[in-house]
Amino acid sequence: MKKRLLISAVTVGIITTMLILLWVNAKDKKEKTEFIFSYAENQNEDYPTTKGAKRFAELVEEKSKGRIKILVQANSELGDEGEVIEQMKFGGIDFARISISSLTETIPEYNVLMMPYLYRDSDHMWSVLDGKIGDHFLEELQDYNLVGLSWYDAGARSFYNSVRPINTVEDLEGLTIRVQGVDSMIDLVEALGAKTQVVQYADIYSNLQLGKVDGAENNIPSYESMDHFKVAKYFSLDEHTRQPELQICSKNTWDQLSEEDKEIISESAKESAIYQREVWRIREESAKARVIEQGTIINTISEENLKEFQKRSNKIYAKYCKDYVDIIAEIKNTATTKNTGNTYKKKDENE
Helix, strand or coil: CHHHHHHHHHHHHHHHHHHHHHHHHHHHHHHHCCEEEEEECCCCCCCHHHHHHHHHHHHHHHHCCCCEEEEEECCCCCCCHHHHHHHHHCCCCCEEEEEHHHCCCCCHHHHHHHCCCCCCCHHHHHHHHCCHHHHHHHHHHHHHCEEEEEEECCCEEEEEECCCCCCCHHHHCCCEEEECCCHHHHHHHHHCCCEEEECCHHHHHHHHHCCCCCEEEECHHHHHHCCHHHCCCEEEEEEEEECCEEEEEEHHHHCCCCHHHHHHHHHHHHHHHHHHHHHHHHHHHHHHHHHHHCCCEEEECCHHHHHHHHHHCHHHHHHHCCCCHHHHHHHHHCCCCCCCCCCCCCHHHHC
């Protein structure tokens, strides 16, 4: 009997010790968390930029050994991009992923990166953004109480519609195309001969379905994820703009961090960008395959026909970028380097 009681006592002691150790460990972990930051993302949970944001949060938590946690809130839970940027200027939101189109009204120089037919292809764009020109644009944000961290991929925007394939610039004439509420994009589409209609992103499907607009312009993953292929089966690849996206941090938040933590955030942002670009590439391929299977007719506008598109777009450069002629020339003259988009170079290698 005494033996049984002794065994029971030992067992209880072991269990109690284990519970105390678990409690202490949990308490220690809780005490180790020094910062919990917010991260705004307007796309859905499965979108490549959201996946990139979550990878960023994982890397930060891992590298900081749990001291820094970042909570990614997708589906515009924290507001649209314009609202998010305003809140970030005052520290209301800590981190976000935004499109450069949301910055052009505040920072006119960002119009440069949205100019039509600016890049030869995706590799050329990454050669520009991962080099000293990209660094220049990231640094510009500090004047607006924001800190630029890294560049995300958003593909190339092309035209799609419910009426006919676009093979020549004349094919756009008479069509009403939905556009973002960005002046340079409105002017571009009208310069190419179409009418424009500003429509909220979430309302494009119904406007196409009801015939209020004939088409829109965007990348293939967005076209696929929003089911626009069901109401606009012609997708014409002209890749008129590439609008890279940014991971940014509120400068109010940034100034709270130690130099060590700033390095962790910067490294994690760049690593997540490499991951996001690969996720984007895979998503682009799968989206294209799906819409073709569902009946979308995809055509590529020939280089010869694109010359007229490019010619008509020259007035956009004259209107929005007359003060940035040198940087545009530098972008166009940037050589494409190998493995672009898959790695960030060290800053001293960019200069």
